[in-house]
Amino acid sequence: xxxxxxxxxxxxxxxxxxxxxxxxxxxxxxxxxxxxxxxxxxxxxxxxxxxxxxxxxxxxxxxxxxxxxxxxxxxxxxxxxxxxxxxxxxxxxxxxxxxxxxxxxxxxxxxxxxxxxxxxxxxxxxxxxxxxxxxxxxxxxxxxxxxxxxxxxxxxxxxxxxxxxxxxxxxxxxxxxxxxxxxxxxxxxxxxxxxxxxxxxxxxxxxxxxxxxxxxxxxxxxxxxxxxxxxxxxxxxxxxxxxxxxxxxxxxxxxxxxxxxxxxxxxxxxxxxxxxxxxxxxxxxxxxxxxxxxxxxxxxxxxxxxxxxxxxxxxxxxxxxxxxxxxxxxxxxxxx
Amino acid sequence: xxxxxxxxxxxxxxxxxxxxxxxxxxxxxxxxxxxxxxxxxxxxxxxxxxxxxxxxxxxxxxxxxxxxxxxxxxxxxxxxxxxxxxxxxxxxxxxxxxxxxxxxxxxxxxxxxxxxxxxxxxxxxxxxxxxxxxxxxxxxxxxxxxxxxxxxxxxxxxxxxxxxxxxxxxxxxxxxxxxxxxxxxxxxxxxxxxxxxxxxxxxxxxxxxxxxxxxxxxxxxxxxxxxxxxxxxxxxxxxxxxxxxxxxxxxxxxxxxxxxxxxxxxxxxxxxxxxxxxxxxxxxxxxxxxxxxxxxxxxxxxxxxx
Numbered sequence: 001x002x003x004x005x006x007x008x009x010x011x012x013x014x015x016x017x018x019x020x021x022x023x024x025x026x027x028x029x030x031x032x033x034x035x036x037x038x039x040x041x042x043x044x045x046x047x048x049x050x051x052x053x054x055x056x057x058x059x060x061x062x063x064x065x066x067x068x069x070x071x072x073x074x075x076x077x078x079x080x081x082x083x084x085x086x087x088x089x090x091x092x093x094x095x096x097x098x099x100x101x102x103x104x105x106x107x108x109x110x111x112x113x114x115x116x117x118x119x120x121x122x123x124x125x126x127x128x129x130x131x132x133x134x135x136x137x138x139x140x141x142x143x144x145x146x147x148x149x150x151x152x153x154x155x156x157x158x159x160x161x162x163x164x165x166x167x168x169x170x171x172x173x174x175x176x177x178x179x180x181x182x183x184x185x186x187x188x189x190x191x192x193x194x195x196x197x198x199x200x201x202x203x204x205x206x207x208x209x210x211x212x213x214x215x216x217x218x219x220x221x222x223x224x225x226x227x228x229x230x231x232x233x234x235x236x237x238x239x240x241x242x243x244x245x246x247x248x249x250x251x252x253x254x255x256x257x258x259x260x261x262x263x264x265x266x267x268x269x270x271x272x273x274x275x276x277x278x279x280x281x282x283x284x285x286x287x288x289x290x291x292x293x294x295x296x297x298x299x300x301x302x303x304x305x306x307x308x309x310x311x312x313x314x315x316x317x318x319x320x321x322x323x324x325x326x327x328x329x330x331x332x333x334x335x336x
Numbered sequence: 337x338x339x340x341x342x343x344x345x346x347x348x349x350x351x352x353x354x355x356x357x358x359x360x361x362x363x364x365x366x367x368x369x370x371x372x373x374x375x376x377x378x379x380x381x382x383x384x385x386x387x388x389x390x391x392x393x394x395x396x397x398x399x400x401x402x403x404x405x406x407x408x409x410x411x412x413x414x415x416x417x418x419x420x421x422x423x424x425x426x427x428x429x430x431x432x433x434x435x436x437x438x439x440x441x442x443x444x445x446x447x448x449x450x451x452x453x454x455x456x457x458x459x460x461x462x463x464x465x466x467x468x469x470x471x472x473x474x475x476x477x478x479x480x481x482x483x484x485x486x487x488x489x490x491x492x493x494x495x496x497x498x499x500x501x502x503x504x505x506x507x508x509x510x511x512x513x514x515x516x517x518x519x520x521x522x523x524x525x526x527x528x529x530x531x532x533x534x535x536x537x538x539x540x541x542x543x544x545x546x547x548x549x550x551x552x553x554x555x556x557x558x559x560x561x562x563x564x565x566x567x568x569x570x571x572x573x574x575x576x577x578x579x580x581x582x583x584x585x586x587x588x589x590x591x592x593x594x595x596x597x598x599x600x601x602x603x604x605x606x607x608x609x610x611x612x613x614x615x616x617x618x619x620x621x622x623x624x625x626x627x628x629x630x631x632x633x634x635x636x637x638x639x640x641x642x
Contacts, residue, residue: 016479023485027492153620155573158592158613165601165609176602268481276577279596294491294578302491306484313481 006322013318020310024303025078029071036061039091042297087304092296098304101289108179109285112201113274116208117263123209124216125259129252131217132224135243144217152214157276160207164280167203175200177282204281208274219262223255230254257328264320268313275309367633374629377562380622384434384615391431399425400432400586411607418607421598429586430611436499437588438619440572443503445565448510449518449557452564455511456518457545461526474516482509483574490580502575502582506568513567514560521556525549555634559627566623573616588612 037058044054062068065088066077081087087098130136131144151159168176180186180196187193227233228251236246275287282288286305293301368375391397399405407423409415417426459470489505490497497505525531526549534548575581576589579597583590591612595601600608 012475012479016476019476020480020485023480024488027488030492149624150617150621153624154613154617155570157577158616161592161595161601161609162613165606169601169604268483272481272483272574276574279577290487291578294487294580299491303488306488310480310484314479317479 009318009321013314016314017311020307020314021079021082024082024307025075028299028303036065036067036091039297039299082307085308087307088300090293090298090301092293092298092301098301101301102286102305102308105284105286105289108283109274109278109287112204112208112278112283112285113271115201116205116274117212117270119205120209120212121216121259121263124213125220125256127213128217128220129224129248129255131221132228133247148214148217150214151211152218154211155276156208156211156273157280159211160204160277160280163203163207163210174203179284200283204277204283207277207280208270211273212270215266216259220255220259223258224251227251227255260320260324260327264317267316267320271309271313371629371632373625373632377622377624377626377629380618381626384438384618384622388431388435391427395428395431396425397428397432399428408603408605410605417611418605420594420600420605420608421603422594424586426591426607426611429591430588430615433586433588433591433612434615434619436582436585437569437572440499440503440506440582440587441565441569443500444506444510444568444572445561447503447507448564448568449514449561451507451511452514452518452560453557455515456522457549459515460519460522461541461545461549470515470519474512474519477509477512478516482512483571485509486571486575487578487580490575496583497581499582499585499587502572503568506571506575510564510568510571514564517560518553518557521553522549525552555630559630559634562623562627562630566620566627569619569623588615 037054040054040057040061059068066074069077085099087102090096090098090101093101127144127148131141164176168174175181179200180193181200184193184196230251232254233246233251236250241250275285275290277283278285278287279291286309290302290305292298293305368378402422402424405415405419405423405425407419407421409419411418415425415427417430419425420429455470459467486505486509489508493501493505531544531548534544539548572581572587573589573592576587577592577596579593581587581589581593592609595609595612
């Protein structure tokens with residue numbers, strides 16, 4: 001029974017990845033456009049070279065990329081390539097491979113997203129609990145709630161623009177763009193470089209944290225209010241346990257569970273938001289690569305990145321689902 | 337993007353007393369006084385609409401076009417919100433862009449909820465193979481982050497889109513969440529006593545759907561609609577900020593795109609990026625409050641708060 005769930009979940013994962021891959025394959029071909037022709041025409045228009053041989057060039061490239069083969073064969077090759085993360089070359093940064101582009105950018109995105117989400121989640125959960133605790137002074141609730149409501153309504157990247165303007169442009173407290181001071185050669189053995197990276201990460205991370213904290217706090221608060229009146233909480237109170245114990249260990253722990261589920265459900269939204277934050281801050285992560293690829297009509301790079309990100313999010317959701325029993329002992333995926 | 341779309345924001349206020357039934361308007365007003373979320377939402381969105389209407393009446397909106405005024409001017413008596421690097425009057429852009437962004441969101445949200453309602457009813461009420469199919473597609477679809485698929489769709493179209501095309505692109509995935517939540521509602525309603533009574537008295541399926549189930553779902557559908565509109569606007573802003581959208585239209589999202597494109601920030605042109613952000617905050621706070629307020633109206637027993 002429980003094992004069934006695990007198998008089901010794995011099948012869903014494979015299906016989702018396959019659907020995403022197929023969308024990635026089918027959609028661009030539906031439009032009837034030819035990515036290579038678009039790219040060449042684009043280059044011809046900006047570079048000003050003669051356009052007469054474009055047809056021959058397109059035919060040649062089609063052969064190189066295997067685009068002259070029947071559709072089902074292309075699809076099979078495509079699935080095989082994507083199966084081992086082979087997305088071909090970036091058209092705008094030839095001869096760089098799309099996978100190289102992604103591997104270079106990924107650590108930055110992971111660090112920024114992981115750190116800010118972890119901070120936002122834990123701080124939000126804590127503040128949300130505090131907001132619902134009957135002993136919390138009223139004025140704290142009144143001071144915290146309105147900004148939470150407003151901030152959680154602002155997309156990360158717009159909050160980023162405001163923070164950038166106030167904390168970097170006006171006051172010069174923090175750097176304006178990038179992941180480290182331009183011109184510095186990355187040297188991870190140097191402590192100064194770590195410091196530099198840290199300072200550059202403050203603003204982009206802050207814009208995600210500030211906006212996300214409100215969301216987690218409001219969700220946690222709503223759950224706490226509901227759980228507070230549950231039987232087991234009243235029983236714990238009746239047993240004469242300390243108010244704090246009842247609140248955090250009984251009510252808090254149970255109110256936490258839906259928040260973890262929500263984390264799994266919203267991880268896609270969080271990431272989409274973080275990608276846009278990177279653009280605002282010219283942070284060298286996946287979002288920035290995506291932005292530049294879109295500007296350069298670099299279809300292969302766009303498709304590779306979108307697919308890669310979809311797979312990572314699906315994987316993250318899967319992992320979260322599988323560690324869920326650790327947090328909630330009532331759920332077990334393995335027969336005991 | 338801090339808000340999970342479709343999950344109603346937790347409500348703040350608890351309406352306790354039932355208003356006495358003396359005159360519909362007064363009852364309505366008294367209800368609004370209790371349901372502060374609903375009031376806040378209506379007021380914020382109302383302010384935006386008044387701004388757009390008054391702006392169209394009193395201001396030269398034609399100046400939202402590029403090169404129609406002097407570029408790069410800070411706010412002054414002539415240009416209350418200044419002008420951007422391409423010679424657009426920011427106030428005129430806001431007056432012209434706010435309704436465009438709203439229209440895009442409403443169109444996409446409405447399509448999403450309409451498709452979702454039909455699929456949810458077809459699936460949940462008739463059950464069987466159709467229901468399994470709907471549920472499977474929604475389960476898989478919701479796992480894939482919609483925003484990224486929208487990027488692929490928009491890239492495929494690529495040429496400058498109109499507002500309506502943009503709405504259609506977003507609507508292509510906007511039905512997934514409404515389908516799931518409305519389906520859950522229909523499933524619980526289908527087994528209520530009054531539906532059984534209607535069926536026993538010989539009412540047909542369509543009659544039960546339209547005369548028994550639908551009227552009870554109206555508040556819930558309204559809340560879903562508002563949430564779907566907010567989600568659609570969020571998606572449109574994100575796509576446009578990437579430069580994928582109605583490039584020729586002065587929407588809020590395109591304004592943000594130009595802000596990033598021309599580095600308005602590095603030039604210290606705060607009057608260029610603050611107005612669209614203020615509009616977005618009012619819009620989202622308004623829509624979320626409205627959604628939470630409608631949710632409370634739809635489901636008074638679920639009132640959560642202190």
